[in-house]
Amino acid sequence: MKISQYYKFRLLPNQEQEILLNQAIGSARFVWNQILAKSFEMFSKDEYIRYETLEKNLVPLKKIPDCSFLGKTYSACLQQKIKDLAKAWLKFYNSKEHARLKENKRKPKKPKFFKLADGAEIQLRPLMPRFKKKSDGEQSFRLPFADCKVLGDRLSLPKKTGWIKFKKSQEIKGKITSVTIKKICGFWYVSFCTNREVVEPIHPSKSAIGVDLGVKKLITTSNGQVFDPINSFKTNQIKLSRLQRKQRKKVKFSQNWKKLNFKINKLHHHIANIRHDYLQKITTTLSKNHAMIAVEDLKVANMSKSANGTAENQGKNVKAKSGLNKSILDQGWGMLIGMLEYKQQWRGGLLVKVDPKYTSQTCSECGHVAKENRQTQAKFECVGCGYVANADLNASRNILSAGHAVLSVEGGCGKGRPKKQKASEIREEVA
Structure with a gap:
């Protein structure tokens, strides 16, 4: 049995490290907004949006003189942000997500529009990804664990960020696959995503x-x-x-x-x-x-x-x-x-x-x-x-x-089950 688990701890960066983390968050947000604007243009042309097509826009964006600051931050966090955007578009294309949205009968909101480069406008539909703001309550970026190190209650990030202390309240079990840095209301947090294989558990209680x-x-x-x-x-x-x-x-x-x-x-x-x-x-x-x-x-x-x-x-x-x-x-x-x-x-x-x-x-x-x-x-x-x-x-x-x-075989009033169920003919023959 495979278990995926997140461990979240308070991160305690110093002033210099906090500047680097803020730069990474700002760069990730900038890349999200720029690539999202490109994806809206692709959507207006009825092109299917996926990670491979979105990722091609990152290198040309870095070559723009005004975007030279993107080269000073963690390149992996920018790629992860594009992956998040691709997942958001995949959710929009999923019909099951739209069906689930219709179940929660919410009050219709005033429609919003995005203006394209040629002057045309497209309506922003439900489940479409939205632009991120600096004033949002939660900002974050993610890095693959291959670029990081953990030693006790300290975390090392690339780009000579150095070792950052965090409040380790429990032991981390499993193999760490990614590290997410979050800033919520001025507080810094680190989340470790782990995977581990365990034997199929048997509950000790019978009640x-x-x-x-x-x-x-x-x-x-x-x-x-x-x-x-x-x-x-x-x-x-x-x-x-x-x-x-x-x-x-x-x-x-x-x-x-x-x-x-x-x-x-x-x-x-x-x-x-x-x-x-x-x-x-x-x-x-x-x-x-x-x-x-x-x-x-x-x-x-x-x-x-x-x-x-x-x-x-x-x-x-x-x-x-x-x-x-x-x-x-x-x-x-x-x-x-x-x-x-x-x-x-x-x-x-x-x-x-x-x-x-x-x-x-x-x-x-x-x-x-x-x-x-x-x-x-x-x-x-x-x-x-x-x-x-x-x-x-x-x-x-x-x-x-x-x-x-x-x-039971005879009843059923759970989600996705019919109100009444009857025993099958096979069961009747066996009985």
Whole structure:
């Protein structure tokens, strides 16, 4: 079994090294924008865009006198940036990506256009790569590991950059294939991409649980365990709104406006780090203790859609829905399910996604389905058999039952499976 894993650490460059890293980031961004402009011209001529055709534009670009600074940075990071651009165009040409985009029914945005050298314009479509800005919150460049060295808690880059220290919080397992340097809100990070072969793991636990995701209770499991939400955005919302009000009073793009914008981005980065760290801890706890985890296949983008409506059809309960949307996005459900998925795979466990329909309205004892069963947000009382339980606990037990049904031959309500399945004729003959 092959495992690909990223290790991310804080990078601690000195002032001279920071200048070289900033030059590399700026050069990579410049090459992306220049080659992207060339690719738009190719797209207007109905040419298929791939790496081999894009890479031919790099050498002529370096020979331009005004672009002589490209020769002073790492040449490998410029080639890697072109590879990233080619992957972005490959994603645009993929019909499955467009189908997935249509599932998340987002509000249509005002169309944008790119002006070509001959004066013609092309419309920028969804999934098309976009130009990068210096003001973007995250800047990065990537190098193949063949050009780098790692010794303990130090990293060596080409072009006589020297050894750069990083905070090595854990051992790096596997063969390092590439090194990515990132700058986020003034902080430097290094990510090592590794590959390693392991024996097919067998999960030490034999238990199975259903997981119900919520806002007041982040996770409620079918065995009664509850994980409270961290609510990192809600905790810092007052501080964030205060900074945003100050920024509104400043002249846009002035020095004071930029200082406040940096503080706002830094606070958002802090909020995201708190959420990410908390989700890592609770998903590790669940993955270590349970071989099978059943979760709802939630469409978070649809659940957090705005209720504003249109000018003709005004929305209802807009303020309440806006608060609910903030609470949903503050939990990071999509990130949580993604973490569970790869951690279960690494430990030899199983993650089953089930259809979320009627899981909160179904009685886990008798199977009776009725809207009246869910009397309040917290209380569940079956009108059929009189079973009383916590609503989240009842839903998690239904999710576990649906997860077992997905794995069985007779049932199936998971993603990509038919609602009903029958035993095959071969099985009937054998029986």
